[in-house]
Amino acid sequence: MSTVVSSADTRRAGAGPREDARAQAAGPKPARLSPGRVGIYAFLIVSALFFLIPLYIMVVTSLKGMPEIRLGHLFNLPSEVTFKPWSDAWLHACTGRDCFGLSPGFMNSVKITIPSVILSILIGSINGYALSFWRYKGANLLFGILLFGAFVPYQVVIYPLIIGFRIMGIYSTLTCIIIVHTIFGMPILTLLYRNFYAGLPIELFKAARVDGAGFWKTFFYVMVPMSVPITIVAVIIQVTGIWNDFLFGIIFSGRPNWPMTVQLNNIVNTTTGVREYNVNMAATILTAAVPLAIYFISGRWFVRGIAAGAVKG
Amino acid sequence: MARTRRRFNYSAVIGTIPMILVAVGVFVIGIAFTFFWSFTSSKLFPAYDFVGLRQYYRLWASDRWLVSVSNIWIYGLLTIGGNMVFGFLLAVFMDQKIHAEDLLRSIFLYPFAMSLIVTGLVWQWALDPNLGLQSAMHHWGWASFKFAPLVDVNTAIYGLVVAGIWQGSGVSMAIMLAGLRGIDSEIWKAAKVDGIPPWRTYLFIALPMMRGALATAFVLQCVSVVRVYDLIIAMTGGGPGISTNMPAVYVIDMITSSQNVGQGMAAATMMLVPIILLLSIVGIVGWRRRVRAEAGA
Numbered sequence: 001m002s003t004v005v006s007s008a009d010t011r012r013a014g015a016g017p018r019e020d021a022r023a024q025a026a027g028p029k030p031a032r033l034s035p036g037r038v039g040i041y042a043f044l045i046v047s048a049l050f051f052l053i054p055l056y057i058m059v060v061t062s063l064k065g066m067p068e069i070r071l072g073h074l075f076n077l078p079s080e081v082t083f084k085p086w087s088d089a090w091l092h093a094c095t096g097r098d099c100f101g102l103s104p105g106f107m108n109s110v111k112i113t114i115p116s117v118i119l120s121i122l123i124g125s126i127n128g129y130a131l132s133f134w135r136y137k138g139a140n141l142l143f144g145i146l147l148f149g150a151f152v153p154y155q156v157v158i159y160p161l162i163i164g165f166r167i168m169g170i171y172s173t174l175t176c177i178i179i180v181h182t183i184f185g186m187p188i189l190t191l192l193y194r195n196f197y198a199g200l201p202i203e204l205f206k207a208a209r210v211d212g213a214g215f216w217k218t219f220f221y222v223m224v225p226m227s228v229p230i231t232i233v234a235v236i237i238q239v240t241g242i243w244n245d246f247l248f249g250i251i252f253s254g255r256p257n258w259p260m261t262v263q264l265n266n267i268v269n270t271t272t273g274v275r276e277y278n279v280n281m282a283a284t285i286l287t288a289a290v291p292l293a294i295y296f297i298s299g300r301w302f303v304r305g306i307a308a309g310a311v312k313g
Numbered sequence: 314m315a316r317t318r319r320r321f322n323y324s325a326v327i328g329t330i331p332m333i334l335v336a337v338g339v340f341v342i343g344i345a346f347t348f349f350w351s352f353t354s355s356k357l358f359p360a361y362d363f364v365g366l367r368q369y370y371r372l373w374a375s376d377r378w379l380v381s382v383s384n385i386w387i388y389g390l391l392t393i394g395g396n397m398v399f400g401f402l403l404a405v406f407m408d409q410k411i412h413a414e415d416l417l418r419s420i421f422l423y424p425f426a427m428s429l430i431v432t433g434l435v436w437q438w439a440l441d442p443n444l445g446l447q448s449a450m451h452h453w454g455w456a457s458f459k460f461a462p463l464v465d466v467n468t469a470i471y472g473l474v475v476a477g478i479w480q481g482s483g484v485s486m487a488i489m490l491a492g493l494r495g496i497d498s499e500i501w502k503a504a505k506v507d508g509i510p511p512w513r514t515y516l517f518i519a520l521p522m523m524r525g526a527l528a529t530a531f532v533l534q535c536v537s538v539v540r541v542y543d544l545i546i547a548m549t550g551g552g553p554g555i556s557t558n559m560p561a562v563y564v565i566d567m568i569t570s571s572q573n574v575g576q577g578m579a580a581a582t583m584m585l586v587p588i589i590l591l592l593s594i595v596g597i598v599g600w601r602r603r604v605r606a607e608a609g610a
Contacts, residue, residue, distance in 0.1 A: 040409050047403060048420045051479065054435045055423075061438065072448035074439070127332045134325035142329070142336040149340035151588050153539050155564040156581045159350070159574060160343035163359060183335050190332065215324030244428035246543040247565070261430045265547055268434050277438060284434050288427045295426035296419070302426065303418075303487055 062086065062282035069277050085278035089286060093279050095266035102283050105263030109243055109290075111174060112259055116181035117238045120189055123182060124234065125227060128193025129219050133205050143190065150187035154247060162251070172254030180252045181242050189234055196230040197223065236298050237305045240291040260287050344585070351582045355574035368579035378580060381558040387470050388559070389538040392477035396534055397527070399478060400485025405515050407486065408493050418490075422483035429480065433547025436476040437463065466556040469549055473557060476544060481537065485530045492526025493519060528595070535591055539584060560584050 057074055062085050064078040091101040098104075130136075131143055161180065165171035170179075204226075208218040249259040258266075264287045268280045295302050326333075351368055353360045372378050403421060407414060424432060439445050442461035450458035462472035496519055504514040520527075542561040549557040551566075560580060567577030 037409075040406050040411065043402070044406050044411065044417055047399075047406075048417060051420050051424060051483070054439055054479065057439055058435055069444060072444045073452055074445055074449035123331045126328045130325045130329045130332075134322050134328075136322065136325055139325075139329070142332055145336040145340050146332065148592070149336070151536055151592060152340065152344065153561065153581070153584045153588065155540075155542075155561050156347050156585050157339055157343040158565070159568050159578065159581070160346040161339065162568075163346075164338075164343075182331075183339055186332065186335050215322055215328060219328075240426055244430075246428065246430050246546070251565075251569075261428050261543075264434070265430050268437075269547070269550060277441075277444065280434065281438065284431050288431045291426045291428070292423065295423060299415075299419075303422070306422075306425070306484055306487055 058281050058285055062089075062278055062285055064278055066274075066276060066278060082278075085276070085282040086286075088276070088279045089267075089283035093267045093276075093283060095263050095270070102260060102263055102267070102286055105258060105260035106286070108253070108257050108263075109260040112177050112181070112249070112253065112257070113239060113242045116178045116185070116242050117235060119178060120182040120185035120238055121231065121234050124186055124189025125193045125224075125231070126219065127186070127190040128195075128197050129223055130215075131190065131194045132197035132200075133218075134215060143194070146187045146190055150191075154184070158247075158251060165252070172252070172257075174253065174257050177248060177253035177257065177259075180248050181238075181245070184248070185238055185241070188237065192230060192234055192237075193227070196227065200226065232298075232301055233305045236294060236302055240294055240302075243290050347578050347581050350575060351578035353575050355578070357572040357574070359574060364575075368575045369583075371576060372579045372583070377555050377558055378560075378563055380555050381560050381563045384470055384557060384559050385538070385541075388473055388477065388541065389535075391471075391474045392481065393531070393534045393538060395474065395478040396482045396485045397530060399482040400530060401489050401520075403482065403486040404489035404493055407490055418487070421486050424480045425484050427480075429541075429543035430547040432476050432480045433544045436472065436479070437548045440472055440475075463549055464553065466553050469553060469557045473544060473548060476548060477538075477541070480544075481534060484533065488526050488530045488533070489523065492523035492529075495526075496522050532591070532595065536588070539588060 060075070060077055061069060063081050063083070065080065065082050065084075068079060089101055090103050092099055093101045095105075131139055161183075162171060165176050165179075170176045200223075204222060205218065208222045213221065243259075244261065245259065246261040246265065250262045253259060253262075264283050267283050298305075350359055352364060352366070353362055354364045354367070407417065411417070440447075440461055440463050442448075442464050445461065447458060447461045450460075462468035462475075500518060500522070501514065504518055509518070540561060541559060542565065545551055545557055545559055545562055551558045551562050560583065564577045564580045564584065567573045567580060571577075
């Protein structure tokens with residue numbers, strides 16, 4: 001998730017979960033159930049099936065026993081529902097030598113995600129605030145570099161980071177992975193908050209200044225309370241992004257701290273012996289559960305997060 | 314943004330120390346080091362001897378890298394093309410005052426909420442040659458049905474494309490639908506009065522008017538294509554053989570298991586080239602538009 005956005009977009013992103021009045025279907029008004037209408041629905045339903053089928057086979061596979069899976073009826077409902085794959089995936093599935101299932105990975109992901117989200121949002125909002133109201137000489141250049149960084153493939157900076165963290169002596173630790181997520185969340189969050197604060201009335205800032213509030217006081221007493229809507233968007237972007245991360249987790253967190261995605265991949269792809277497809281699918285659903293829950297609960301906010309993460313040409 | 318006058322304030326500088334460190338330390342010095350190490354013979358640890366372009370010669374003579382580059386083209390063109398076309402079609406069909414629009418939007422977009430690892434594993438299972446889609450179709454009596462791309466060296470990359478489109482087309486749809494809805498409703502009325510059929514209105518009037526949304530979706534897709542890593546690791550692991558290697562996989566492999574840092578840094582530098590090209594094009598187009606707008610005004 002990366003990148004640049006016009007201030008109009010972000011302001012809308014912060015405007016609340018309701019659609020504005022303009023966002024109504026603008027297409028030609030249809031007649032009732034003409035062949036054309038049938039065609040439209042047919043296309044949409046077939047597309048919806050394409051998107052839903054993987055979810056469906058994930059769920060049914062995870063509820064079947066292995067003998068039934070070996071029959072090769074991918075789409076059949078389980079003849080006998082079993083929850084054993086789910087408990088196996090959570091508690092007993094093996095990643096290499098250890099057989100504790102996904103639960104340690106889940107805990108690691110929580111331990112990585114919560115501090116990373118808080119730290120990255122705190123820093124991103126201070127950056128955005130400084131860039132909107134306290135622009136010092138060279139600040140815009142820094143911001144430009146940061147935006148460029150949003151487009152840089154991670155592979156380009158990963159090795160220098162590894163060396164840097166080694167020198168500091170924190171490579172392969174929880175601190176390390178939290179810092180890495182904070183670094184790579186910074187471009188998008190700074191942009192998000194900068195555009196949000198740029199849309200606030202300047203009088204607000206001036207009033208605080210007249211009352212004698214400085215940089216920090218204005219931020220904590222005036223800006224932070226006003227930033228709730230944009231912070232919801234930021235939290236959604238960061239929680240899903242960090243939870244879903246694999247690359248940084250495997251490189252920077254170190255084996256004892258591997259997040260859930262890394263452990264999931266190890267459970268599925270490095271098994272020696274018989275592959276238990278039902279356990280694999282249960283583990284996959286468990287890993288996807290947190291971001292999916294956020295997605296379905298947050299609804300339109302999530303779409304706004306994407307719009308905010310989108311590049312404006 | 315001319316409304317804030319520049320005032321120097323120590324608190325502002327102190328508050329943005331993390332930004333200064335990241336912008337300069339990671340994105341300037343970091344990239345500089347990557348570039349520098351690409352001219353050295355670094356193996357497991359960084360070396361500081363200068364070997365000229367040797368790493369680049371070796372890179373472009375490596376089969377694995379050449380396969381990676383051709384893969385990124387195949388994968389990139391097909392997924393970006395697929396996501397743009399499919400996303401546009403979905404957006405147009407969603408724009409027909411249909412029922413259950415919110416439900417359909419949720420369905421089209423949910424794959425994007427999930428990790429690419431999850432996407433890769435699900436499709437790996439769905440495309441399993443013995444127990445997946447292919448065998449299910451055989452059991453349903455379609456004995457000649459063949460779709461198990463992942464096990465064949467020549468077709469594995471197309472399996473990745475399917476997963477890429479499944480994951481990414483919903484995003485294009487969401488961005489383009491927003492673009493469509495941003496078009497003035499008077500345009501539609503005028504087109505209708507003139508008797509222009511709806512499909513032509515969409516293709517020749519609406520499409521050019523939603524340039525912004527198209528560019529947004531396109532750049533987003535490009536960035537994610539250059540970065541594609543998790544999906545490959547989860548779905549094929551780069552195989553069978555080296556058939557689904559990609560530049561991102563090549564770089565990570567060089568700096569970890571292959572312990573050939575110089576080579577990895579040369580490959581990483583090459584990954585930066587298309588991004589810089591793309592950004593320059595976007596920058597130049599934006600600049601020219603601004604110049605033209607000023608000239609017009």
